[in-house]
Amino acid sequence: MRRTRSPARYAAAAALVLLCGAGTARAQDPNDPFATSGVTVTDTTGQAGRRQSNDEVQGRYRKILAAWAGGQTEKAAADLMALETSVVRDSDAGSRKKLLKAEEAVIHEIGGANIETLVPVAMLHHEVYRRYLTMGAKGRSLLLVHSRGMTRDLAILYKQQSGSEGAALVSSRILTSLGGLLQQYAQQLPAAEMFYQALELDPRNSAARIALSIVYEKNSQYQSAVDVLRKVLAADPDHAEAKLRLALNLKRLDKAGEAQKILTELAAARPGDWVTSLAIQELARLYSEKGQAANAQKALEAAIARFPDDARLYVQLAAVLDHKGEMRAAQALMEKVLALPPSPTSTTASSRLLYNTTRQETFEEARHFLDENAHSRLPLLAEALNVPNHAAIAVRVGS
Amino acid sequence: MSGRRVGKGLALALGLWMLGIVGAAGTGVARAAVGVQIETPAEGQPVFGSTEVKVQVGPGEPVTRVEVYVNGKLVGTLTKPPYTLKYEAGDENVQREFKAIAYSAAGQAGVATRVIKPVQIDDVMDLKLQQLFVTVTRGQERALDLEQGDFKIHDNGKVQQMVTFGKGELPLTAVLLIDSSESMQGQRIEEARRGATAFLQGMKPLDEAALVMFSDRLLKVTPFMEDKAALLRAMTQTDAAGGTAVNDFLYMSLKLLEPRLGRRVVILLSDGADVHSVVPMADVLWKTRTGQAMIYWIQLEGGEKHHSFASAWRNAKENDKEYETLQKAVLESGGRIQRIDKASELEGAFRSILQELREQYVLGYYPNDTKKDGRWHDVRVDVQRSGVRVRTRDGYVDF
Numbered sequence: 001m002r003r004t005r006s007p008a009r010y011a012a013a014a015a016l017v018l019l020c021g022a023g024t025a026r027a028q029d030p031n032d033p034f035a036t037s038g039v040t041v042t043d044t045t046g047q048a049g050r051r052q053s054n055d056e057v058q059g060r061y062r063k064i065l066a067a068w069a070g071g072q073t074e075k076a077a078a079d080l081m082a083l084e085t086s087v088v089r090d091s092d093a094g095s096r097k098k099l100l101k102a103e104e105a106v107i108h109e110i111g112g113a114n115i116e117t118l119v120p121v122a123m124l125h126h127e128v129y130r131r132y133l134t135m136g137a138k139g140r141s142l143l144l145v146h147s148r149g150m151t152r153d154l155a156i157l158y159k160q161q162s163g164s165e166g167a168a169l170v171s172s173r174i175l176t177s178l179g180g181l182l183q184q185y186a187q188q189l190p191a192a193e194m195f196y197q198a199l200e201l202d203p204r205n206s207a208a209r210i211a212l213s214i215v216y217e218k219n220s221q222y223q224s225a226v227d228v229l230r231k232v233l234a235a236d237p238d239h240a241e242a243k244l245r246l247a248l249n250l251k252r253l254d255k256a257g258e259a260q261k262i263l264t265e266l267a268a269a270r271p272g273d274w275v276t277s278l279a280i281q282e283l284a285r286l287y288s289e290k291g292q293a294a295n296a297q298k299a300l301e302a303a304i305a306r307f308p309d310d311a312r313l314y315v316q317l318a319a320v321l322d323h324k325g326e327m328r329a330a331q332a333l334m335e336k337v338l339a340l341p342p343s344p345t346s347t348t349a350s351s352r353l354l355y356n357t358t359r360q361e362t363f364e365e366a367r368h369f370l371d372e373n374a375h376s377r378l379p380l381l382a383e384a385l386n387v388p389n390h391a392a393i394a395v396r397v398g399s
Numbered sequence: 400m401s402g403r404r405v406g407k408g409l410a411l412a413l414g415l416w417m418l419g420i421v422g423a424a425g426t427g428v429a430r431a432a433v434g435v436q437i438e439t440p441a442e443g444q445p446v447f448g449s450t451e452v453k454v455q456v457g458p459g460e461p462v463t464r465v466e467v468y469v470n471g472k473l474v475g476t477l478t479k480p481p482y483t484l485k486y487e488a489g490d491e492n493v494q495r496e497f498k499a500i501a502y503s504a505a506g507q508a509g510v511a512t513r514v515i516k517p518v519q520i521d522d523v524m525d526l527k528l529q530q531l532f533v534t535v536t537r538g539q540e541r542a543l544d545l546e547q548g549d550f551k552i553h554d555n556g557k558v559q560q561m562v563t564f565g566k567g568e569l570p571l572t573a574v575l576l577i578d579s580s581e582s583m584q585g586q587r588i589e590e591a592r593r594g595a596t597a598f599l600q601g602m603k604p605l606d607e608a609a610l611v612m613f614s615d616r617l618l619k620v621t622p623f624m625e626d627k628a629a630l631l632r633a634m635t636q637t638d639a640a641g642g643t644a645v646n647d648f649l650y651m652s653l654k655l656l657e658p659r660l661g662r663r664v665v666i667l668l669s670d671g672a673d674v675h676s677v678v679p680m681a682d683v684l685w686k687t688r689t690g691q692a693m694i695y696w697i698q699l700e701g702g703e704k705h706h707s708f709a710s711a712w713r714n715a716k717e718n719d720k721e722y723e724t725l726q727k728a729v730l731e732s733g734g735r736i737q738r739i740d741k742a743s744e745l746e747g748a749f750r751s752i753l754q755e756l757r758e759q760y761v762l763g764y765y766p767n768d769t770k771k772d773g774r775w776h777d778v779r780v781d782v783q784r785s786g787v788r789v790r791t792r793d794g795y796v797d798f
Contacts, residue, residue: 220709220714312617315651318651318654319678322686331657331658338622349615349642352644353675356711
């Protein structure tokens with residue numbers, strides 16, 4: 001997979017906006033269509049409404065940031081969505097540009113006051129992007145592009161302008177979390193872009209590496225997946241999920257020997273979690289494919305002893321026994337399946353489903369880290385906007 | 400005729416009696432110095448449970464005792480005629496060697512052995528009735544006016560003698576295999592329930608059904624039952640959630656049907672292709688070919704559009720192959736694929752399949768050329784009428 005854009009390019013583009021003095025200065029430019037024509041506001045049904053001036057949009061955006069800085073999470077996110085939805089229409093590609101300019105003007109102002117304010121602002125756009133995704137892309141293509149682009153560019157800009165190692169960690173995790181959202185909605189290639197950029201900012205970001213390996217695997221680029229996973233394991237030799245994924249990618253590359261060794265180790269040593277269950281299934285499958293039905297049977301019988309409620313293990317063992325000609329023994333397993341307790345519907349996922357998805361747990365550490373970092377900078381944002389910061393006060397009081 | 404000692408050379412005068420032993424017992428019997436033979440169990444006689452062991456000793460030198468061994472273990476010593484004992488053989492189908500040693504007063508001995516081989520179960524399978532469920536259509540209507548003489552069965556090109564003929568009166572055993580993955584949430588699962596309900600309510604006395612609801616896990620399975628109310632209750636207790644594992648649970652359904660007799664059918668309802676199975680579709684095809692169950696696939700809303708995709712488990716090409724193999728399994732089984740565009744058509748689809756099953760002809764024959772060699776037998780049914788189309792299974796594996 002090739003990268004098409006580098007963080008430096010994004011940063012350069014974003015920094016240009018920040019440094020060239022957008023915002024109020026541009027509003028006075030007679031050649032700026034934003035300043036002369038205003039912005040067309042639409043209602044929620046997509047009907048064009050009255051035009052909204054650049055200053056008006058900036059003013060609304062500033063209030064939204066103030067609400068965010070003041071700890072009014074829900075109001076800030078909902079108001080930003082309302083603002084963006086009122087300005088941007090899929091049928092008008094230029095509408096996004098106008099919104100971008102208005103938001104950038106405010107960001108220029110507060111970022112100039114304190115670069116650390118970019119972190120909570122990025123997280124607000126991240127939250128709005130997440131909400132757009134849950135609502136679906138229909139009629140929101142430009143909004144999705146916009147909110148994702150804002151989050152990404154703010155993250156990269158923050159790192160570029162700050163230059164600190166801490167900023168690199170924060171920015172890397174913002175991009176990782178964005179990639180996680182994209183992957184959750186099956187947008188593999190844009191997700192990969194995010195993970196690449198996250199890794200450039202912080203090469204030790206194992207969540208981004210694991211997620212990137214899944215993109216490779218789903219695109220049949222098994223050698224690339226193996227390379228990425230070996231790097232994860234070099235940094236963290238006990239990373240069980242990385243081992244499992246490495247084994248299955250190696251098997252795809254006809255390196256069954258190494259795959260078998262890893263799977264055997266996982267099957268024997270790990271506790272009874274999804275990685276163990278899957279390692280056993282795949283070890284048994286490997287044996288079956290090699291014509292070693294007795295070994296497959298042994299592995300699955302041991303697995304059933306450990307995971308007696310997993311119907312799939314009985315079915316897999318029945319298939320192995322059928323091929324061995326032991327039809328009656330296979331049939332007896334079906335009787336056991338009939339006696340299994342019902343599977344909880346929504347609270348658990350099978351190990352095979354978990355393997356095929358990037359688990360959101362992978363990104364939890366990144367998101368927790370971001371929440372803390374964004375929250376700790378809210379007073380700075382409030383200060384830059386010259387508004388009180390109730391959230392920060394509450395934290396101080398609480399702590 | 401007197402007893403003869405082993406080692407002194409078997410004189411021609413050994414006698415007709417001894418020759419008689421050899422002739423009767425074949426390879427399983429040894430010559431005896433003291434004339435002795437095992438009368439029962441006879442050659443080829445199945446040995447299970449309480450078994451009479453009857454030993455005959457020849458005239459001549461008096462015999463003082465007869466020891467009887469089974470598989471080298473002494474099971475009785477007889478000191479006077481009749482030399483008969485009861486041996487409890489149990490029900491294990493294994494080879495048993497019976498040995499009788501007769502001792503004379505002069506200290507000479509004669510030995511006879513009989514080896515009883517285990518019963519060849521496969522011999523029974525030679526007589527396996529092949530049943531063909533045949534749908535005959537004339538234009539858009541099913542042809543219901545045919546008689547036995549209208550059909551001709553070909554097995555590997557050879558015409559077979561039909562031994563049974565019936566119409567739709569043969570009871571039905573069905574597995575309703577309902578995809579309850581996340582994509583079936585909402586109206587789809589409701590319509591699926593409605594359709595399955597229509598099927599169950601159309602069942603006649605002696606018909607039985609089992610319900611299997613699956614996603615990437617087994618969500619619900621019931622035993623086969625005639626109790627419609629219980630089946631309906633089971634259906635309403637399950638929500639749609641998770642991924643899709645068609646292969647695993649189709650294999651399981653075929654396996655559940657395996658020990659059943661008569662008309663067996665799996666009705667698979669799924670809106671998508673397999674993603675999360677551990678059992679390959681090739682195994683499902685093999686299971687279809689070695690069994691006699693039909694598969695009907697109700698494919699909701701363009702399932703054909705969904706199959707060309709990549710996952711961590713299979714790339715697009717591999718998924719395409721899985722999909723094609725499923726189609727093959729359905730068609731080879733004598734079932735069919737019913738594609739529907741809207742969930743609201745599900746009830747009609749279930750009803751039409753039940754109606755079709757009721758209007759099938761059932762032809763039975765004992766194949767005259769089975770070898771249990773695992774080879775495929777082509778089956779063709781001709782109808783001696785013009786303008787009709789005939790559908791039944793394509794063949795079976797001689798297994």
